[in-house]
Amino acid sequence: MHGHHSVSSQSDIQALKSVLHKYPNFPVKGVLFEDFLPIFRDPSLFRKLINAFKTHLEAVYQAQKIDYIVGLEARGFLIGPSLALAMGVGFVPIRKAGKLPGECVRTVYEKEYGKDTFELQVSAMPPGSNVVVIDDIIASGGTAIAAQDLLNQISVNILEYDFVLELDFLNGKKNLGCPVFTLLSEQEFALH
Ligand SMILES: O=P(O)(O)OC[C@H]1O[C@H](OP(=O)(O)OP(=O)(O)O)[C@H](O)[C@@H]1O
Ligand SMILES: Nc1ncnc2[nH]cnc12
Numbered sequence: 001m002h003g004h005h006s007v008s009s010q011s012d013i014q015a016l017k018s019v020l021h022k023y024p025n026f027p028v029k030g031v032l033f034e035d036f037l038p039i040f041r042d043p044s045l046f047r048k049l050i051n052a053f054k055t056h057l058e059a060v061y062q063a064q065k066i067d068y069i070v071g072l073e074a075r076g077f078l079i080g081p082s083l084a085l086a087m088g089v090g091f092v093p094i095r096k097a098g099k100l101p102g103e104c105v106r107t108v109y110e111k112e113y114g115k116d117t118f119e120l121q122v123s124a125m126p127p128g129s130n131v132v133v134i135d136d137i138i139a140s141g142g143t144a145i146a147a148q149d150l151l152n153q154i155s156v157n158i159l160e161y162d163f164v165l166e167l168d169f170l171n172g173k174k175n176l177g178c179p180v181f182t183l184l185s186e187q188e189f190a191l192h
Helices: 010-018 037-041 043-060 076-087 142-153 186-191
Strands: 021-024 032-035 068-072 090-096 104-111 114-121 130-138 157-166 180-182
Touching (some): 043 076, 068 076, 068 142, 076 130, 104 142, 142 157
Parallel strands (some): 130 157
Antiparallel strands (some): 021 032, 090 114, 104 114
16 A cells, blocks of 8 residues: 555545445335445455555554454454454454353344344453444444444443445434544445
8 A cells, every 4th residue: 555645545445336236125125225245255345445444544543542443243244353453453343142152241222124132242352442343334323322332331432433334314423422434435425
């Protein structure tokens, strides 16, 4: 990558956007499902995705240390570990209920198309850790708020949320008390 560029090149962003796919009425009627999986089928796009998040985070957090990348099951697991490894920081998963051993904190939440339960291992991170939460998309924001709830319960500080996509019309960001970065925003996507 080019050392002094603080944002990803517009051609990388366009290349990533060009493979996104929309599926009307999936998984339920009335939902327009945004599929980002084609990015992972092409290693050069996968690399562009990871580099774009890394470049963004390194530009924003020069003075402050990121302790962990926290990924949300399941699609946050496709990005989080690769990003954490590239940045040389730890990775911690937040999982759907019943998957994690040991003492866990738990929360029930509503998302755009249903209800779910999230858990986080209490021993995963020391209190006061600074984390970035990553997922593929923010829709209603229910999932992101559930992650905030769990991280608050173990006294971990969220520096920001990073998403690949957002559904603007659902305004999911409104109840989040920290910055949100969206790599391929739906607005720009629509212009393309
Ligand atoms: O902003 P919200 O309305 O809460 O929706 C966003 C969440 O919904 C999807 O996860 P889903 O629970 O469908 O994940 P899965 O791929 O693990 O089934 C998506 O990957 C986000 O995590
Ligand atoms: N419209 C959507 N597309 C993909 N993932 C989602 N998760 C919640 N809403 C979604």
